[in-house]
Amino acid sequence: MTIFKTLGLASSALALSAAIASADSTVRFWYHFDNADNPMDELVASFEAANPGITVEAENIPWNSYYDNLYTAVIGGNAPDAAMVKMFAQPRLIGMGALEPIGERIDAWEGKSDLQDNLLELTKAEDGQSYYLPVQYVVLYLYYRPDMFADLGLEVPKTCEDFRNVAKQLTRDTDGDGQTDIYGFGFRGGKGGHDHWGSFTLGGDGVNLVGGMENDNAIAGTQFVMDLFQEDKVFPPSAPNDGFQETIGGFKAGKTAMTIHHIGSANGMVEALGDNVDAAPVPSCGGGQWTAYGDESTAVLSSAEDKDAAWKWISFLSESGNNAKFNEATGQLPVTKSDSDGWTLHPKRFVDATVNSLPFAHLLPNTPETSDFVNTVWPVAMQRALTGEITAAEMNAEIAKLYGN
Amino acid sequence: MTGTRLGRSVLPYAMLSPAVIVTLAIVFLPMLQTAWMSLHDYVLFRPNDFTFVGLDNFIAALQDEVFWISLKHTVIWIGVTIPAQLLLGLVTALLLNQNFPWRPVARALIIIPWALPSVVIALMWVWIYDSNYGVMNDFMLRLGLIEQAVPWLADPKTALGAIILTLTWQGFPFFAVMILAGLQSIPRSYYEAASIDGASTWRQFWHITLPGISGVLVTSVLLRTIWVANSFDVIFVMTGGGPGYSTYTLPLYAFVKARTNLDFGYGSALAVLFTLLLMGVVMVYLRRTGKAVQ
Numbered sequence: 001m002t003i004f005k006t007l008g009l010a011s012s013a014l015a016l017s018a019a020i021a022s023a024d025s026t027v028r029f030w031y032h033f034d035n036a037d038n039p040m041d042e043l044v045a046s047f048e049a050a051n052p053g054i055t056v057e058a059e060n061i062p063w064n065s066y067y068d069n070l071y072t073a074v075i076g077g078n079a080p081d082a083a084m085v086k087m088f089a090q091p092r093l094i095g096m097g098a099l100e101p102i103g104e105r106i107d108a109w110e111g112k113s114d115l116q117d118n119l120l121e122l123t124k125a126e127d128g129q130s131y132y133l134p135v136q137y138v139v140l141y142l143y144y145r146p147d148m149f150a151d152l153g154l155e156v157p158k159t160c161e162d163f164r165n166v167a168k169q170l171t172r173d174t175d176g177d178g179q180t181d182i183y184g185f186g187f188r189g190g191k192g193g194h195d196h197w198g199s200f201t202l203g204g205d206g207v208n209l210v211g212g213m214e215n216d217n218a219i220a221g222t223q224f225v226m227d228l229f230q231e232d233k234v235f236p237p238s239a240p241n242d243g244f245q246e247t248i249g250g251f252k253a254g255k256t257a258m259t260i261h262h263i264g265s266a267n268g269m270v271e272a273l274g275d276n277v278d279a280a281p282v283p284s285c286g287g288g289q290w291t292a293y294g295d296e297s298t299a300v301l302s303s304a305e306d307k308d309a310a311w312k313w314i315s316f317l318s319e320s321g322n323n324a325k326f327n328e329a330t331g332q333l334p335v336t337k338s339d340s341d342g343w344t345l346h347p348k349r350f351v352d353a354t355v356n357s358l359p360f361a362h363l364l365p366n367t368p369e370t371s372d373f374v375n376t377v378w379p380v381a382m383q384r385a386l387t388g389e390i391t392a393a394e395m396n397a398e399i400a401k402l403y404g405n
Numbered sequence: 406m407t408g409t410r411l412g413r414s415v416l417p418y419a420m421l422s423p424a425v426i427v428t429l430a431i432v433f434l435p436m437l438q439t440a441w442m443s444l445h446d447y448v449l450f451r452p453n454d455f456t457f458v459g460l461d462n463f464i465a466a467l468q469d470e471v472f473w474i475s476l477k478h479t480v481i482w483i484g485v486t487i488p489a490q491l492l493l494g495l496v497t498a499l500l501l502n503q504n505f506p507w508r509p510v511a512r513a514l515i516i517i518p519w520a521l522p523s524v525v526i527a528l529m530w531v532w533i534y535d536s537n538y539g540v541m542n543d544f545m546l547r548l549g550l551i552e553q554a555v556p557w558l559a560d561p562k563t564a565l566g567a568i569i570l571t572l573t574w575q576g577f578p579f580f581a582v583m584i585l586a587g588l589q590s591i592p593r594s595y596y597e598a599a600s601i602d603g604a605s606t607w608r609q610f611w612h613i614t615l616p617g618i619s620g621v622l623v624t625s626v627l628l629r630t631i632w633v634a635n636s637f638d639v640i641f642v643m644t645g646g647g648p649g650y651s652t653y654t655l656p657l658y659a660f661v662k663a664r665t666n667l668d669f670g671y672g673s674a675l676a677v678l679f680t681l682l683l684m685g686v687v688m689v690y691l692r693r694t695g696k697a698v699q
Contacts, residue, residue: 384649
C-alpha cells in the first residue's frame with residue numbers, strides 16, 4: 001500500500017511538474033524587420049492570449065548581422081527557439097544540425113491547405129524533409145519614375161539594351177552646375193546587391209551560378225554592369241558600397257530614376273513619391289529574364305526547449321489573419337490563400353509587377369556555398385570589379401571557384 | 406607562531422588567486438583555444454569535422470593574397486594613425502597647457518570624440534563623407550578644392566585614408582589628455598631657469614618638455630598602438646572592409662573569416678599570426694624607447 005501511495009505521489013508530482021513546465025514555456029524568437037511599424041508586440045499579445053502558459057520573447061535583430069548572429073548563437077549554444085530564415089541559409093543550418101524537421105507537424109496542421117500552392121515544395125530541403133514554414137514572399141522588380149520617363153519621352157526598358165539607353169538619358173545635370181543630380185539607376189554594390197547583378201547577368205543563355213559562370217554570356221552580363229558604372233556613369237559614385245538604405249533612399253529622394261527592389265518598399269515609395277513611382281518586370285538580358293524570388297520562412301531550432309510551443313508560435317504567424325497582419329508591416333506578400341484574396345494593402349501596380357515577374361523568378365542555389373556567395377564572395381568581387389581592380393571574367397571565376405569546390 | 410607565519414605566506418596567494426583564476430579563464434584559456442583551433446580545419450557549419458592539419462592554415466595564410474593586402478593596410482593603418490593622433494594630441498595638449506579664459510571648458514570639450522562610442526563616430530563620419538549629401542564634399546566644392554563630389558568611402562584610393570582620418574579624430578584626445586597630465590608634472594622652475602639662461606622656446610621644448618613627457622609618450626604610443634591595431638569596429642561600420650579589400654586589415658579579415666564565413670580554423674590562424682607580429686613590434690618598440698627614456 002505504501003509503495004502504491006509513494007508511486008501515486010511521485011506520478012502526481014511528475015504530472016504537476018510537467019504542467020508547471022508547460023505553463024512556464026518561453027519561446028525565444030528572432031526576426032528582422034526594417035520597417036519602423038513593427039506589429040510583433042501586437043501579434044505576441046494575441047498569441048499569448050490564445051495560448052496561456054506560453055510566453056514569446058521576440059527579438060528584432062539588425063539584418064546586416066542577422067545570420068552572423070544566428071550562426072554564432074547556434075554554435076555558442078544560445079540559439080533562439082524559433083527564427084525567421086531564408087532559403088540560402090538552410091543547407092548551412094542543416095549542416096550545423098540546428099533545424100528541427102517539421103514536416104509531420106505541417107501535415108497535421110489545419111493551416112496547411114490555406115498555404116499558397118508550391119510554397120512548401122520550394123522551401124523543402126535537399127534531403128526531402130521540411131524544416132521551413134513559409135511566412136512571406138516577394139519577387140524583385142524594376143522601380144522607375146514615370147514623371148522622369150515622361151519628361152524625356154522614354155519607354156520603360158524591356159531589354160538590357162533599352163535599359164542602358166534610357167539609363168544614360170536619365171543621368172542628368174538638371175541645374176547646370178556641372179554636377180550630375182540624377183543618376184539613371186541606383187545599383188546596390190554592398191551586401192544584398194547580388195539580386196541587382198543577377199537581373200542583368202543570370203538571365204543569359206547558359207548562365208548559371210552552379211556550373212555556368214565562365215561562359216561568354218555570363219562574362220558579358222557582368223561586363224554590362226561594370227560598363228554602366230565605369231563608362232556610362234549611370235550609377236551614383238557611391239554604388240560600390242551602397243546597401244538597401246542608400247539605394248532606396250536615393251530613389252525616394254529623386255537622386256536615381258530607377259532601382260530594383262520588391263513590394264516590401266512599395267508603400268514607403270508611395271508615401272515619398274505619390275504617383276511618381278511605378279514598377280515593371282526587370283529587363284530581359286542576354287536572351288532571357290531572371291529575377292530573385294525573395295523567400296522568408298520561420299523554423300523551429302533543434303535546440304528549442306519546448307518545440308511544441310515554438311511550433312505553435314511559428315504556425316500562428318502563418319495562419320490566416322495573423323499572416324496578413326505580419327505582412328502589413330513588412331510590406332511583403334502573405335503566404336495564405338485567404339489573406340491573398342482581395343489583398344489591398346499595396347497599390348495594384350506593384351502587385352501586378354510582382355505577379356508578372358513570377359514566371360521567371362528564381363531562388364539562389366540551395367547549397368552551403370550560397371551563404372558565402374551572398375555574404376562575402378559576391379560583394380567583394382563586385383566591388384573590386386566596379387572599382388576596376390578585377391575584370392568581369394575574374395569576378396565570374398571567383399564565383400565559379402566557390403560553387404565548383 | 407608557526408600558524409601565523411604559514412598564514413602570512415599563504416594569505417597573499419589566497420587573496421590573489423581569484424584574480425589569477427579569472428584571468429586564466431577569460432584570457433589565457435581562449436588564447437590557448439585559439440592557438441589550438443588554428444592547427445585544425447574547423448568550419449563551424451561542419452561541427453563534427455575537426456581535423457588536425459598542423460601548420461596548413463598558416464601556410465595557406467602566407468600564400469593568401471588577401472592576407473598580404475590586409476597586412477599592408479594594417480601597417481598603413483597603424484603607421485599613419487598613431488603619429489597623426491600623437492602629433493594632434495601633442496599640439497592640443499600644449500595649447501591646453503596655456504593660460505586662457507574658458508580653459509576648463511576647452512579641456513572638457515576636447516574629450517568628446519574620445520568619449521563617444523565607436524559606432525556613433527563611424528555612422529557620423531559615413532554621413533560626413535556621403536557623396537550626395539555629405540558636408541565634406543559640400544565644403545570642398547564650395548572652396549573649389551574639388552570639381553566633382555568624391556565618393557570617399559566607395560573609392561579604393563580614398564577609403565582607407567578617410568577611415569584613418571576618422572580614427573585620428575576619435576583618438577587624439579587620449580594623447581592630449583595623457584600629455585597634458587605629463588606637462589603639468591614638469592616644474593615651472595625649469596622653464597624659468599631656462600629663460601634666465603636665454604634658451605629659446607624651441608630649445609625649452611626640446612630640452613625640458615620632451616624629456617619631461619617622454620615616459621607618458623612611450624606608454625601612450627604603446628597603448629594606442631595595441632588598441633588601434635586591434636580595433637576594426639570603425640572600419641566594419643563604415644565600409645565593412647570594402648570596396649573590395651581596400652579597407653581590410655588583419656583583425657577585420659580574421660573576424661570576417663571566423664564570424665561571417667564561420668571558418669574558425671583559418672580565422673584563428675590569422676589571429677595568431679597577427680598577435681605574433683604585433684608582439685614583435687611591441688617588443689622592438691619597448692627595447693628601443695625603453696633605452697631612450699632611460
